[in-house]
Amino acid sequence: MPEGLAKEVxxxxxxxxxxxxxxxxxxxISILHDIQAxxxxxxxxxxxxxxxxxxxxxxxxxxxxxxxxxFKITPRGRHLVRICxxxxxxxxxxxxxxxxxxxVLGVDGGETTPDMKFTLERVNCLGCCALGPVMVVDGxxxxxxxxxxxxxxxxxxx
Amino acid sequence: xxxxNSPAELEELRQDILSRREPNKPCIAICAGTGCRALGxxxxxxxFKEEVRKQGLVGKVDIKETGCPGFCEKGTVVxxxxxxxxxxxxxxxxxxxxxxxxxxAHKVVDHLLYIDPITNEKxxxxxxxxxxKNQMRLLLGNxxxxxxxxxxxxxxxxxxxxLAKALSQMTSEQVLEEVDKAKLRGRGGGGFPAxxxxxxxxxxxxxxxxxxxxxxxxxxxxxxDRAIMxxxxxxxxxxxxxxxxxxGSCEGFIYVREEYPLAVENLNIAxxxxxxxxxxxxxxxxxxxxxxxxxxxxxxxxxxGESSALMTAIEGKVGEPRSKYxxxxxxxxWDRPSNLNNVETWANVPPIINNGADWxxxxxxxxSKGTKIFSLVGKVNxxxxxxxxxxxxxxxxxxxxxxxxxxxxKFKAVQTGGPSGGVIPEQFLDTLVDYDELxxxxxxxxxxxxxxxxxxxxxxxxxxxxxxxxxxxxxxxxAPCREGLKQMLKILNRITQGEGKEGDIELLEELSRIxxxxxxxxxxxxxxxxxxxxxKYFRDEYEAHIKEKRCPAKVCRSLLSYYxxxxxxxxxxxxxxxCPVGAINGGKNLIHYIDQEKCTRCGTCMEVCPxxxxxxxxxxxxxxxxxxxxxARVIHxxxx
Numbered sequence: 001m002p003e004g005l006a007k008e009v010x011x012x013x014x015x016x017x018x019x020x021x022x023x024x025x026x027x028x029i030s031i032l033h034d035i036q037a038x039x040x041x042x043x044x045x046x047x048x049x050x051x052x053x054x055x056x057x058x059x060x061x062x063x064x065x066x067x068x069x070x071f072k073i074t075p076r077g078r079h080l081v082r083i084c085x086x087x088x089x090x091x092x093x094x095x096x097x098x099x100x101x102x103x104v105l106g107v108d109g110g111e112t113t114p115d116m117k118f119t120l121e122r123v124n125c126l127g128c129c130a131l132g133p134v135m136v137v138d139g140x141x142x143x144x145x146x147x148x149x150x151x152x153x154x155x156x157x158x
Numbered sequence: 159x160x161x162x163n164s165p166a167e168l169e170e171l172r173q174d175i176l177s178r179r180e181p182n183k184p185c186i187a188i189c190a191g192t193g194c195r196a197l198g199x200x201x202x203x204x205x206f207k208e209e210v211r212k213q214g215l216v217g218k219v220d221i222k223e224t225g226c227p228g229f230c231e232k233g234t235v236v237x238x239x240x241x242x243x244x245x246x247x248x249x250x251x252x253x254x255x256x257x258x259x260x261x262x263a264h265k266v267v268d269h270l271l272y273i274d275p276i277t278n279e280k281x282x283x284x285x286x287x288x289x290x291k292n293q294m295r296l297l298l299g300n301x302x303x304x305x306x307x308x309x310x311x312x313x314x315x316x317x318x319x320x321l322a323k324a325l326s327q328m329t330s331e332q333v334l335e336e337v338d339k340a341k342l343r344g345r346g347g348g349g350f351p352a353x354x355x356x357x358x359x360x361x362x363x364x365x366x367x368x369x370x371x372x373x374x375x376x377x378x379x380x381x382x383d384r385a386i387m388x389x390x391x392x393x394x395x396x397x398x399x400x401x402x403x404x405x406g407s408c409e410g411f412i413y414v415r416e417e418y419p420l421a422v423e424n425l426n427i428a429x430x431x432x433x434x435x436x437x438x439x440x441x442x443x444x445x446x447x448x449x450x451x452x453x454x455x456x457x458x459x460x461x462x463g464e465s466s467a468l469m470t471a472i473e474g475k476v477g478e479p480r481s482k483y484x485x486x487x488x489x490x491x492w493d494r495p496s497n498l499n500n501v502e503t504w505a506n507v508p509p510i511i512n513n514g515a516d517w518x519x520x521x522x523x524x525x526s527k528g529t530k531i532f533s534l535v536g537k538v539n540x541x542x543x544x545x546x547x548x549x550x551x552x553x554x555x556x557x558x559x560x561x562x563x564x565x566x567x568k569f570k571a572v573q574t575g576g577p578s579g580g581v582i583p584e585q586f587l588d589t590l591v592d593y594d595e596l597x598x599x600x601x602x603x604x605x606x607x608x609x610x611x612x613x614x615x616x617x618x619x620x621x622x623x624x625x626x627x628x629x630x631x632x633x634x635x636x637a638p639c640r641e642g643l644k645q646m647l648k649i650l651n652r653i654t655q656g657e658g659k660e661g662d663i664e665l666l667e668e669l670s671r672i673x674x675x676x677x678x679x680x681x682x683x684x685x686x687x688x689x690x691x692x693x694k695y696f697r698d699e700y701e702a703h704i705k706e707k708r709c710p711a712k713v714c715r716s717l718l719s720y721y722x723x724x725x726x727x728x729x730x731x732x733x734x735x736x737c738p739v740g741a742i743n744g745g746k747n748l749i750h751y752i753d754q755e756k757c758t759r760c761g762t763c764m765e766v767c768p769x770x771x772x773x774x775x776x777x778x779x780x781x782x783x784x785x786x787x788x789x790a791r792v793i794h795x796x797x798x
Contacts, residue, residue, distance in 0.1 A: 026474035028475075067459065070416045096760075124376070127384050
């Protein structure tokens with residue numbers, strides 16, 4: 001998992017990405033995916049540079065960045081906690097897991113703890129419904145989880 | 159890899175691959191789909207490799223990482239070929255025994271077999287396991303037989319023979335005619351006839367036409383398309399190439415949901431391999447047909463699965479739908495004719511070309527032909543993917559294949575069609591699963607999500623859940639969907655919080671009609687289905703919430719209380735220590751009670767109360783009994 005805040009946007013890295021996609025406006029979503037993979041979020045400087053480099057209005061880059069759920073325009077924490085609230089997890093009590101995580105971390109879904117340690121996200125189905133309810137921390141799955149386990153699991157991350 | 163220049167060369171290659179394979183060589187096929195990965199199959203695979211090495215069997219046994227065979231409930235799933243012995247819930251520590259017993263000594267490892275929960279009988283083969291034997295797995299069946307990253311595996315099983323047949327023995331019109339005659343309907347939701355859609359795009363003016371695979375499977379609780387894309391990507395590619403030939407398209411796009419990285423990975427490999435063999439590119443199999451394909455990743459927007467929205471997303475814009483008085487099949491991506499079908503629809507094309515339309519129409523009902531894959535999830539014993547011929551009853555799917563409801567609970571409803579669908583109550587369990595039958599009940603086939611609900615599920619809460627989901631996912635372009643859903647959510651929130659009013663049900667019905675009739679796209683158009691069907695079939699639950707301030711399923715938090723039964727409480731202090739708000743009174747040898755004023759109804763006490771005491775219960779619609787008097791609370795324990 002890349003560091004949340006640590007990375008500064010490097011102009012040459014963004015340029016290289018723009019070149020990789022031949023500055024095609026139709027490739028905007030792919031470029032944003034790559035930037036987010038690199039920096040863990042979409043810093044404003046990067047969006048500005050993309051709009052200039054591809055000759056599209058900044059508003060268009062911003063509208064795409066803010067429309068899609070996968071894109072984050074605020075920095076994310078070091079650890080990503082995703083809780084599934086798809087229908088199968090919902091009927092098996094996923095909401096309680098979310099509430100417990102919110103209580104333990106002291107933030108709402110979609111937010112990051114002030115110490116930049118955790119970002120808590122709600123996801124709509126990870127497709128492993130047999131394991132529901134599911135919590136995923138940095139790609140590690142915790143299936144058939146009960147609320148009392150949440151704190152125990154999160155304790156293991158620093 | 160040599161480029162294949164004719165169907166004959168493909169056949170030669172196939173014979174060559176088969177001749178190099180020993181049909182009796184043992185093979186350990188381990189599911190490496192997302193469900194089993196979540197369970198840790200990576201370690202199972204690594205341990206099997208290690209064991210094969212340790213027991214000196216390198217080269218004498220193959221290990222294959224396969225796609226998802228569907229029985230996720232029992233993962234990690236391992237199948238031993240050539241016998242076809244199925245092992246379930248395999249852990250890394252089982253590897254040594256499987257290798258030494260089954261591979262070396264040809265014995266079955268008893269404790270890894272399927273055990274029938276009713277008869278307690280063990281079953282070793284798919285044909286004896288109810289979950290599999292009641293299915294018809296035309297599309298999913300190959301998942302456990304091939305490594306999705308090996309095109310040779312696919313070719314060995316007859317892969318790309320349909321493409322060869324189409325290109326060498328059929329004109330593009332004949333291919334289209336065959337698909338039309340097969341009455342294949344779109345598997346992504348609406349069930350529009352694929353042949354008719356193909357024809358429209360083929361006949362639309364303009365030289366350049368596009369074909370698109372929709373793998374933006376946004377329906378929460380559904381993962382059929384992912385299983386095909388991850389487990390058998392070549393079957394989708396082959397279908398797409400055949401479709402492109404029939405339609406007259408030279409360029410295709412595959413739009414894959416961001417949440418499916420493994421599908422993208424396997425698909426990338428598959429495309430590269432298909433290019434190397436010449437199934438993609440110029441003069442495919444020596445014909446004058448050219449076709450290329452590229453992958454586009456989604457970025458997490460449910461509405462982008464709608465065809466016009468998906469096409470805008472491919473253009474690199476905000477994936478909003480547009481009104482479709484001009485069909486995307488005539489004016490789609492960059493205003494060019496674009497034919498979009500879902501993953502499962504495309505995967506049905508090669509078998510139709512290979513076996514003919516008559517074969518395909520022999521399966522299913524009058525109006526719905528072939529098989530359909532469902533993602534059977536929720537309160538059901540055998541969670542997983544099931545592929546059945548159209549026309550099986552809901553009851554057979556849920557009970558014969560799904561094994562019924564866990565913990566002896568009572569079935570309440572099944573939700574089909576995802577957020578666009580509705581709930582179907584028990585009295586309709588004998589309905590045949592078919593596009594038209596489900597619509598008659600107010601639900602729909604959708605992409606194949608099938609969520610089973612038991613007596614502990616609140617129907618008002620389910621309606622609220624779906625409206626909340628759709629309100630969140632509404633793109634906001636048209637007012638009826640954006641504003642209508644918001645108001646519907648407000649009302650549902652009020653009802654579930656005990657603030658429902660007389661007339662709320664009627665208001666919900668009225669809003670439902672307006673949102674359905676006047677929204678721009680299918681997201682809004684079908685959004686009210688969950689509300690309308692829950693009102694239609696479970697109106698009494700709405701009324702209980704509104705009039706009696708009672709949630710019959712004891713789900714809605716504002717309408718229930720937690721209570722510690724003083725007869726059962728053993729004063730163990732566990733709930734008292736775990737209560738996040740300090741609402742539990744009690745002490746050592748002092749029976750606990752909950753301070754209802756402080757209690758936030760989070761349910762922690764109920765979760766932590768040891769099952770041997772089971773002292774905490776939910777109360778809905780009646781007053782909570784007063785706590786016992788102080789002197790009655792003391793437990794006098796003997797000194798044993």
